[in-house]
């Protein structure tokens with residue numbers, strides 16, 4: 319089951335996947351066009367075998383450029399492209415009639431590997447191919463006896479090392495920046511719990527998973543009681559601390575697989591996975607009591623913080639997100655009307671838990 323960390327990782331991986339998919343499509347299309355162009359030149363050069371191979375692979379890549387946006391697993395496609403491409407580059411460098419400029423293609427190795435695989439796998443794949451290309455170059459062209467020959471080797475090696483260093487550095491920074499943007503896009507800045515948009519997405523995912531597995535879960539909406547008074551009496555900063563305090567108290571009791579989200583000012587949502595109606599009611603009662611027993615200490619004073627909770631259970635109360643929200647919301651407002659600081663769950667004897 320997902321922990322909060324796992325939820326972030328998967329969201330980031332989703333973004334990464336879609337960026338890489340678009341890039342791979344562009345690379346397939348460019349390589350396909352280039353290979354078809356080279357095939358025509360090879361035909362003109364009477365190199366029919368190589369020309370035929372290039373045209374087949376070029377057309378396959380153009381077809382793949384359309385297909386790759388829909389495939390389920392992207393990594394095999396990336397390796398399926400990079401490994402043969404890098405081997406083909408080495409093969410071209412090995413051909414006796416190959417031009418010395420064939421070696422410039424080796425500078426594409428780190429760029430493609432880092433862009434498509436990230437920093438670690440990019441480095442691991444780049445090194446052996448770059449070393450192999452360097453050895454081939456030294457074997458075929460190097461003339462260490464002359465100053466001009468040494469300059470050639472220096473140009474080739476230093477340029478390759480600098481490209482590797484720059485993409486390595488850039489990819490590291492880019493990955494960190496993306497993770498932090500990802501966090502900012504889905505977290506509430508004040509409390510550090512999920513924001514409204516992300517909470518809605520996670521609820522939708524939870525419904526989808528439960529439809530497949532039939533595992534029950536609960537949606538809980540809660541609203542801090544008389545929060546305006548906290549702000550009015552103690553100031554906005556105390557109000558902010560109270561919201562952070564509430565999330566801390568809830569977080570201490572919930573499991574790693576449960577989700578807390580801030581839906582608006584002082585209204586929060588909880589997703590309690592793998593939890594049926596009875597267990598949800600008991601857990602939320604505990605949260606409500608725990609909150610009441612844990613006042614916020616502000617400027618040496620204990621400020622009581624309580625909240626009212628409305629609980630809706632899937633599939634018992636509703637099967638879709640809109641129905642669950644409506645049910646939990648109605649129960650929350652019934653709880654406010656009954657006097658606050660309580661949990662309202664499904665009907666019957668358990669419906670009102672007067673713990674005040």
Ligand SMILES: Nc1nc2c(ncn2[C@@H]2O[C@H](COP(=O)(O)OP(=O)(O)OP(=O)(O)O)[C@@H](O)[C@H]2O)c(=O)[nH]1
Pocket residue numbers: 508541542543544545546547549553554555556557558561582583584654658
């Ligand atoms: N400090 C602080 N206050 C906020 C924040 N977001 C909303 N509020 C305040 O929360 C208060 C909500 O007030 P009301 O909607 O009247 O609710 P309440 O006083 O909690 O009353 P009940 O919900 O009926 O118990 C308003 O004063 C808002 O200004 C925030 O991020 N920080």
